[in-house]
Amino acid sequence: MKYKKSVFITIEGCEGCGKTTQSELLKKYLESKGLTVVLTREPGGSIVAEQVRNILLNPNFNVAPYCELMLYEASRAQHLEDIIKPNLKKGHIVICDRFTDSTLAYQGYARGIDKEIIKKLNNIATSGLKPDLTIYLDINPNKGIKKAKTVNKGKLTGGDRIERESLKFHNNVRKGFLELVKKYPNRIKKVKTSEVIEKTQKEIKKTQKEINKEIDKFFKKKKIYV
DSSP: OOBSSOEEEEEEESTTSOHHHHHHHHHHHHHTTTOOEEEEESSOSSHHHHHHHHHHHOTTOOOOHHHHHHHHHHHHHHHIIIIIHHHHHTTOEEEEESOHHHHIIIIIIITOOOHHHHHHHHHHHHTTOOOSEEEEEEOOHHHHHHHHHHHTTTTSTTOOTTTTSOHHHHHHHHHHHHHHHHHOTTTEEEEEOOOOSSOOHHHHHHHHHHHHHHHHHHHHHTTOBO
16 A cells, blocks of 8 residues: 555553553554554663663652653654654654653643643654654553553563552543543544453454554545555
8 A cells, every 4th residue: 555645653541551562553554554664662762762761760760850851851852863753754654652742641740840841842852743643542540550560570570660650640640641632632532441451362452443443534534545
């Protein structure tokens, strides 16, 4: 299948919502249509940005809120230059596991940092680049955290630095995402994901089907499939 232009898709959600799994499945789905797809993530995605990710998620570090925000933005700026912009310029489809909406949800709604400051920093770090489409995977934070720690068992006992935050923190993250869904309904599409800790293949495929439906609707609306 041919396509007319590059597309920037982001996958968002709270801890344990299945972003990584669904991002990989979406990549395969789009590749099956003959599209060239690049899958990346935040924080991280490039050599320098991944080093910043190691700092941000290390549970042994006590990172101040504004330092945390600046590190996310610094990682993003490098990631944009190394991975996202070059691939969009080539006309590829770029799927990013987390992007600027996560910063607003986590550092804005949950940490309590002024959202206008975050928006300005997001704009600086991205040079104004915004996703064409965002898929938000919605899950109850209480179930999501348990699921995230189950998936990451053996990597970091008790979860990474963000996963170890209070349930109140994670509930505020979800509230933030839901507010963003209401604010940007044309860009952000909500997909309910399973709250079962051990996801079955059937449940994964059900979520995948919903995501693919939203992707197809968007691509047809924008006349990207030709």
